[in-house]
Amino acid sequence: ILPKSVTRIVTVAMSGKHFAVLNIKLPPACTTVVYDGMYTKMSDLQRWVVHQDYILSRYGIAKSKDTKKGWVIRHHIRGDLGVTLDVKQEDSHSCGPIACRVLWELLCPFSPRR
Helix, strand or coil: CCCCCCCEEEEEEEECCEEEEEEEECCCCCEEEEECCCCCCHHHHHHHHHHHHHHHHHCCCCHHHHCCCCCEEEECCCCHHHCCCCCCCCCCCCHHHHHHHHHHHHHCCCCCCC
């Protein structure tokens, strides 16, 4: 069980050979923000629901009990949480480095850039 002070879980997820970052905002926000540069259509979000649900279950967070409005999963919007990083992936192999950079931006948002 997570302490009440925890408001989000940030994790790397893998589907096939593709990586993305999930920023799971815990209740009352009940929103998962997906940082995925390759699969950007709304229908592509379904590939990450299994990972989201697994993480929530590991911490004893039941989607149906913790929210009246339902759980929302959406793509990253540039500027969320101050992250101005463009996560567009233009090839079939840079998802890992993109995921690392997204993690850096989410976990160290005010670190100096070179």
